[in-house]
Amino acid sequence: xxxxxxxxxxxxxxxxxxxxxxxxxxxxxxxxxxxxxxxxxxxxxxxxxxxxxxxxxxxxxxxxxxxxxxxxxxxxxxxxxxxxxxxxxxxxxxxxxxxxxxxxxxxxxxxxxxxxxxxxxxxxxxxxxxxxxxxxxxxxxxxxx
Amino acid sequence: xxxxxxxxxxxxxxxxxxxxxxxxxxxxxxxxxxxxxxxxxxxxxxxxxxxxxxxxxxxxxxxxxxxxxxxxxxxxxxxxxxxxxxxxxxxxxxxxxxxxxxxxxxxxxxxxxxxxxxxxxxxxxxxxxxxxxxxxxxxxxxxxxxxxxxxxxxxxxxxxxxxxxxxxxxxxxxxxxxxxxxxxxxxxxxxxxxxxxxxxxxxxxxxxxxxxxxxxxxxxxxxxxxxxxxxxxxxxxxxxxxxxxxxxxxxxxxxxxxxxxxxxxxxxxxxxxxxxxxxxxxxxxxxxxxxxxxxxxxxx
Numbered sequence: 001x002x003x004x005x006x007x008x009x010x011x012x013x014x015x016x017x018x019x020x021x022x023x024x025x026x027x028x029x030x031x032x033x034x035x036x037x038x039x040x041x042x043x044x045x046x047x048x049x050x051x052x053x054x055x056x057x058x059x060x061x062x063x064x065x066x067x068x069x070x071x072x073x074x075x076x077x078x079x080x081x082x083x084x085x086x087x088x089x090x091x092x093x094x095x096x097x098x099x100x101x102x103x104x105x106x107x108x109x110x111x112x113x114x115x116x117x118x119x120x121x122x123x124x125x126x127x128x129x130x131x132x133x134x135x136x137x138x139x140x141x142x143x144x145x
Numbered sequence: 146x147x148x149x150x151x152x153x154x155x156x157x158x159x160x161x162x163x164x165x166x167x168x169x170x171x172x173x174x175x176x177x178x179x180x181x182x183x184x185x186x187x188x189x190x191x192x193x194x195x196x197x198x199x200x201x202x203x204x205x206x207x208x209x210x211x212x213x214x215x216x217x218x219x220x221x222x223x224x225x226x227x228x229x230x231x232x233x234x235x236x237x238x239x240x241x242x243x244x245x246x247x248x249x250x251x252x253x254x255x256x257x258x259x260x261x262x263x264x265x266x267x268x269x270x271x272x273x274x275x276x277x278x279x280x281x282x283x284x285x286x287x288x289x290x291x292x293x294x295x296x297x298x299x300x301x302x303x304x305x306x307x308x309x310x311x312x313x314x315x316x317x318x319x320x321x322x323x324x325x326x327x328x329x330x331x332x333x334x335x336x337x338x339x340x341x342x343x344x345x346x347x348x349x350x351x352x353x354x355x356x357x358x359x360x361x362x363x364x365x366x367x368x369x370x371x372x373x374x375x376x377x378x379x380x381x382x383x384x385x386x387x388x389x390x391x392x393x394x395x396x397x398x399x400x401x402x403x404x405x406x407x408x409x410x411x412x413x414x415x416x417x418x419x420x421x422x423x424x425x426x427x428x429x430x431x432x433x434x435x436x437x438x439x440x441x442x443x444x445x
Binding site: 094 | 247390391394395397398400401402404405406408410411414415417419420421424433434435436437438440441
């Protein structure tokens with residue numbers, strides 16, 4: 001019983017990951033096939049392109065209790081749809097500005113690149129991000145999802 | 146036409162009185178029939194010197210809920226009026242004063258008056274400020290909302306026509322770009338980011354294409370592009386278009402797409418100053434961004 005209540009106090013961040021179908025999601029798939037471990041705090045949403053992730057998706061995630069949002073797309077120049085990842089990058093730049101203006105740490109939003117062959121890189125991106133959010137503490141979620 | 150004479154009262158909350166002035170401005174244009182036989186202004190602290198009436202047909206509320214006593218006033222006025230109209234962006238969305246919602250109100254008082262909140266209220270017996278500004282519809286039922294800062298002429302005329310029973314009051318759900326004289330209809334590329342007041346701008350071309358951020362694409366039309374005709378980009382006073390989820394985010398999204406055809410532009414986006422003030426100049430208290438902010442604060 002004591003052990004259980006101790007576990008409840010431990011902060012387990014909830015992270016929403018928007019992964020692009022062609023690179024990020026494939027990399028997550030490969031990481032699974034290669035048996036690379038990455039933390040389970042990530043809830044994956046597959047999108048066709050990282051450029052499809054609208055600021056409203058990011059903000060809805062935060063509003064509904066996410067502690068961090070991770071976007072993974074193709075490497076710059078490698079986008080399946082020519083320049084979707086540049087659009088994603090530009091959106092992230094703008095949303096980070098908004099977040100810092102209303103007093104939320106902009107590092108809670110992160111965009112990174114991983115190609116379909118980089119399962120290792122993907123797992124390290126996720127692990128680093130989860131560690132960073134764990135250090136920051138909860139945004140405002142306490143209960144489970 | 147036989148209309149019952151409508152008793153109309155103007156109820157000011159914390160306001161700059163610009164909305165009353167907008168109505169005064171239009172009074173000359175109306176026929177004498179309308180002003181004398183149909184509409185009877187029974188109460189307006191700015192225009193007349195009458196006592197507050199017991200009951201009115203139409204109550205027009207202007208201003209925002211900045212002071213704590215405004216909440217009591219609003220509830221009282223809701224009971225007094227058959228139709229309650231939120232007039233102006235302050236009452237519809239929270240308005241310019243609502244921008245203070247992103248700051249801590251006691252810090253603001255400290256900055257402005259050099260002392261803290263309690264000190265001001267106790268020593269000088271001044272009205273207490275509410276912690277946040279909220280749009281009126283969160284507190285009471287609003288029958289009509291007339292946005293604009295101040296509401297443009299055409300919309301006020303529509304409102305008066307609808308009050309006298311000729312037509313229902315409706316805002317046209319079209320973007321300002323549809324009536325903008327600078328809109329050429331071509332795809333826009335944002336080539337640079339400029340600050341309007343500091344850098345030279347060509348006034349005969351779309352502001353957005355030159356990199357001056359203009360909220361036209363996500364703002365309701367109905368003002369005949371009055372700011373643009375006076376050589377100023379749109380600040381979004383008529384509020385967001387209906388039917389899209391958080392217009393400001395849509396604007397960010399389209400700005401990002403229009404600017405990121407060139408990689409170097411992404412760095413330029415970082416130079417935009419005061420993004421909240423730009424996107425939510427009149428609408429912060431009724432926005433999703435503010436609900437996130439409020440949640441964060443509640444949690445802390």
